[in-house]
Amino acid sequence: MLKVTIASDHRGVLIKGRLIQALQAFGFTVSDEGTDSEKSVDYPDYAQQVAMKVSSGEADRGILICGTGIGMAITANKFPRVRAASCYGEVMVEMSRRHNDVNVLCLPGDMIGDRPVDELVLMWLNTKFDGGRHAERVKKITEIESRSNDGPSPDELSLDPSASSLDL
Numbered sequence: 001m002l003k004v005t006i007a008s009d010h011r012g013v014l015i016k017g018r019l020i021q022a023l024q025a026f027g028f029t030v031s032d033e034g035t036d037s038e039k040s041v042d043y044p045d046y047a048q049q050v051a052m053k054v055s056s057g058e059a060d061r062g063i064l065i066c067g068t069g070i071g072m073a074i075t076a077n078k079f080p081r082v083r084a085a086s087c088y089g090e091v092m093v094e095m096s097r098r099h100n101d102v103n104v105l106c107l108p109g110d111m112i113g114d115r116p117v118d119e120l121v122l123m124w125l126n127t128k129f130d131g132g133r134h135a136e137r138v139k140k141i142t143e144i145e146s147r148s149n150d151g152p153s154p155d156e157l158s159l160d161p162s163a164s165s166l167d168l
Contacts (some may be wrong), residue, residue, distance in 0.1 A: 002125060005059035007033035007046035009072075012065025012109035014038075015117055019063065022118035028125070031059065047075035054103050055079040062104040063121060069106035076104045080145060083138070088112060093120050097127035099134045 004023055008016040013035055023030045033049035035041050043066045050062035054076075062084075064072035069086030076084035084104035085096045088111050096102035105124050107117065129135075 001027050001029060002060040003029045003031070003058070004061050004063060004125070005031045005033055005050045005053045006063040006065075007050045008035060008065035008109065009043040009046055009067075010035060010038045010040050011067040012107065015065050015107065015109050015112060016063075019065075019118060019121055023121070023125075026122065043071045044075045047072045048079070050104065051076040051079040051082050051084070055081050057081075060103070061125060063107065064104060065107045065109045067108065067110040069108040073104075073106040076106065081142075083141065087120075087124070090120065090123065093124045094127050097124055098130045099137075101129040101134070101138050 006016055006020060006023075016032070020030050020032055031053070033053075034046055043064075047064050047066075050059070050064055053059040054062045062076065062082075064076060064084070066072045069088070073084040073086045076082050082104055083100060083102045084106055085092070085100065085102045086106040086108060087093045087096050087102075088108050093105070096105070102124075105121065107120075129138075
């Protein structure tokens, strides 16, 4: 059975609690990396805990929940061997596994509402990677990832993301 690690920020804590119960009921081994309250927290602190476990192989899959899932995905994708995607519907969840071998599912807590999120997560956990031509594409992603570790240091980059170095 897969080892799953899960975390959320304050906007996903209620969904996280429901998911942990559902996953354990289906026999998955689950580690909870926080948070445990609706008090405002910074999502990168929790995303990195899950991403580190998936990156190191300590966990097979990770689940992250914040308001949109986007910030969690951005953070998780900074870690080697992590392929994270923000998904909120059946087609996205299924294709993230079949075509991209996504190993960290990022859910939008503000957009899920009362939908049966446990069904989405179970679909994601049970969907197999198709391999074939998709394996070649995932391999290319991994190669890009390994080369990108030699990129510019944060000090060499502009701290203002709205500042452009382009002369238009």
